[in-house]
Amino acid sequence: xxxxxxxxxxxxxxxxxxxxxxxxxxxxxxxxxxxxxxxxxxxxxxxxxxxxxxxxxxxxxxxxxxxxxxxxxxxxxxxxxxxxxxxxxxxxxxxxxxxxxxxxxxxxxxxxxxxxxxxxxxxxxxxxxxxxxxxxxxx
Numbered sequence: 001x002x003x004x005x006x007x008x009x010x011x012x013x014x015x016x017x018x019x020x021x022x023x024x025x026x027x028x029x030x031x032x033x034x035x036x037x038x039x040x041x042x043x044x045x046x047x048x049x050x051x052x053x054x055x056x057x058x059x060x061x062x063x064x065x066x067x068x069x070x071x072x073x074x075x076x077x078x079x080x081x082x083x084x085x086x087x088x089x090x091x092x093x094x095x096x097x098x099x100x101x102x103x104x105x106x107x108x109x110x111x112x113x114x115x116x117x118x119x120x121x122x123x124x125x126x127x128x129x130x131x132x133x134x135x136x137x138x139x
Contacts (some may be wrong), residue, residue: 003076006041008068011076012058013039016122027129028053045069057129059122 003011013019021039025032030050037043038054046054055062060077067073098110 001074002071003068003073004041004071005044005046005065005068006039008060008065008073008076009035009054009058010039012054012060012078015078016058016126017119019126024054024057027057027126027133057126059125 013021013024021035022032025035028035028050030046030053034043034046034050038046038050051062051065054060055065064073064077098107098114102110
């Protein structure tokens with residue numbers, strides 16, 4: 001079953017932890033009503049500018065957003081490499097090695113560490129984006 005735009009955007013936002021619809025709206029420079037409409041399936045075709053902003057803020061690929069709009073996205077982007085969102089080929093290779101070489105608690109610990117590292121990087125990029133937006137808003 002394909003993943004809808006509403007499911008993708010809501011899932012990506014919630015994956016970032018404490019991000020609200022209001023915060024997402026502010027970071028993407030759109031209205032909270034528009035984000036609510038996207039997440040509730042009432043706005044199934046946001047503008048290209050909003051799509052690009054959503055991709056940047058939510059750390060997902062633009063093509064994944066368009067695939068969800070077209071009904072051809074079958075997996076969440078962050079689930080493609082096992083259960084982590086890996087964009088670096090070397091990191092993906094390392095993760096696959098961990099999957100094949102370790103078992104039980106050791107495997108879970110390494111995966112938890114990788115998840116923690118990736119989440120910290122996402123939070124850092126989100127803070128930097130917020131700081132850039134705040135800097136741009138100052139006269």
